Amino acid sequence: MRFKGAVLVLLALVTSSILAACGGGAAKPTTAPAPTAASTAPTTAAAPTAASTAPTAAPTNAAASALAVGIVLPTKDEPRWIQDETRFKDALTAAGYQVEILFSQGDSSKEKANVEALLTKGIKVLIICPQDGTAAAAAADEARKAGVKVISYDRLIRETDAVDYYVTFDSLAVGGNQAQYLVDNAKGTGNPLYLYAGAASDNNAFIFFQGAWKVLQPKIADGTFVIKNSSEAVGLQAKAELTRDEEAKIIAQVTTNWDPATAKTLAEANLTKATAADKGNVFILAPNDGTARAIADTFATDKDVKSYLVTGQDAEKASVQYIIDGKQSMTVFKDVRTLVKDAISAAVALLEGKTPTSSGAYNNGKVDVPAVQSAVVTVDKAKVKSDLIDSGYYQASDFTGL
Numbered sequence: 001m002r003f004k005g006a007v008l009v010l011l012a013l014v015t016s017s018i019l020a021a022c023g024g025g026a027a028k029p030t031t032a033p034a035p036t037a038a039s040t041a042p043t044t045a046a047a048p049t050a051a052s053t054a055p056t057a058a059p060t061n062a063a064a065s066a067l068a069v070g071i072v073l074p075t076k077d078e079p080r081w082i083q084d085e086t087r088f089k090d091a092l093t094a095a096g097y098q099v100e101i102l103f104s105q106g107d108s109s110k111e112k113a114n115v116e117a118l119l120t121k122g123i124k125v126l127i128i129c130p131q132d133g134t135a136a137a138a139a140a141d142e143a144r145k146a147g148v149k150v151i152s153y154d155r156l157i158r159e160t161d162a163v164d165y166y167v168t169f170d171s172l173a174v175g176g177n178q179a180q181y182l183v184d185n186a187k188g189t190g191n192p193l194y195l196y197a198g199a200a201s202d203n204n205a206f207i208f209f210q211g212a213w214k215v216l217q218p219k220i221a222d223g224t225f226v227i228k229n230s231s232e233a234v235g236l237q238a239k240a241e242l243t244r245d246e247e248a249k250i251i252a253q254v255t256t257n258w259d260p261a262t263a264k265t266l267a268e269a270n271l272t273k274a275t276a277a278d279k280g281n282v283f284i285l286a287p288n289d290g291t292a293r294a295i296a297d298t299f300a301t302d303k304d305v306k307s308y309l310v311t312g313q314d315a316e317k318a319s320v321q322y323i324i325d326g327k328q329s330m331t332v333f334k335d336v337r338t339l340v341k342d343a344i345s346a347a348v349a350l351l352e353g354k355t356p357t358s359s360g361a362y363n364n365g366k367v368d369v370p371a372v373q374s375a376v377v378t379v380d381k382a383k384v385k386s387d388l389i390d391s392g393y394y395q396a397s398d399f400t401g402l
């Protein structure tokens with residue numbers, strides 16, 4: 001069956017071939033989200049369910065025609081989401097299905113219009129990565145009213161009970177791995193530390209920061225690092241765990257808004273304000289690859305910066321090249337093939353009236369949303385080949401100087 005318009009992804013029950021195209025048979029995430037009191041973070045509330053997300057039934061025409069899923073992603077302007085689009089397309093077209101995905105271009109009202117268009121087309125499941133986690137609640141509520149199941153993809157939709165399932169990476173580990181890289185490479189005391197964060201409208205920005213703070217705070221308390229660009233963080237540096245409100249205060253000072261241009265402007269302002277003594281050999285917590293490259297380029301041009309280590313996330317090709325070239329120190333590789341596979345499995349389970357398997361839950365400020373999360377991997381120059389090329393994620397020919 002074909003739907004008119006450019007906004008539907010048709011799924012079928014041929015999940016064996018779909019899952020194969022996603023790197024099928026890969027192990028399910030095993031790490032249960034860690035318990036915490038903060039509403040941004042995973043909770044342990046939901047026990048794994050008995051129902052299976054790995055349907056084995058062959059499709060019938062009738063079943064296939066009922067399996068309509070719409071996908072909404074935040075923006076085409078960041079390579080991260082193009083990766084997701086590509087992997088969804090690879091997975092679904094390999095199985096012989098038409099794939100069309102809508103982008104919200106960083107605009108919550110466009111996102112809502114996209115969702116409404118999909119609902120009009122008669123989708124049964126919505127896979128959505130919200131531009132703004134709280135603003136997207138209205139779209140999720142509309143979907144729920146229309147009887148459509150909602151899967152929050154990578155980013156959690158907040159403050160609504162209309163989210164059926166959450167497919168995510170281990171975002172605490174993302175921040176934790178970034179911070180651990182800085183800790184592992186710091187010697188002595190008094191090392192200048194510059195903190196940067198994602199967009200305050202993205203729940204993940206809080207979880208990444210929470211994961212990083214847990215690792216960095218003891219090393220700030222013992223004098224290994226000295227925070228140079230956030231008075232709020234300095235004021236809270238004795239606290240091992242921060243509330244969401246406290247995190248919000250720090251993030252407000254160091255947000256990149258997930259935008260490289262904003263990151264560059266902020267880094268320039270930080271360096272202008274800092275003295276030569278605040279520079280030297282610096283350590284930079286950058287939240288993702290796009291912002292890391294902008295921040296790295298800015299620090300690289302400051303005459304008082306002797307060396308810098310900078311973190312990243314997403315294994316974007318441009319950043320992998322930066323890592324090979326020694327311009328970015330590491331990235332956190334999040335294998336999008338796994339996330340896509342989990343989202344498709346969950347969609348199929350929901351379409352079959354089953355409960356997708358969950359390994360825990362994330363509280364979204366209103367309810368505990370059953371979730372499955374997958375592991376992340378630190379990649380530095382020494383690991384590019386083994387983790388990104390040999391794994392088949394990228395081709396060696398995508399890069400120079402490997």
Ligand code: BGC
Binds near residue numbers: 078155198314
């Ligand atoms: C994602 C990251 C991405 C960032 C900016 C986050 O929610 O988890 O992978 O780099 O948004 O788009």
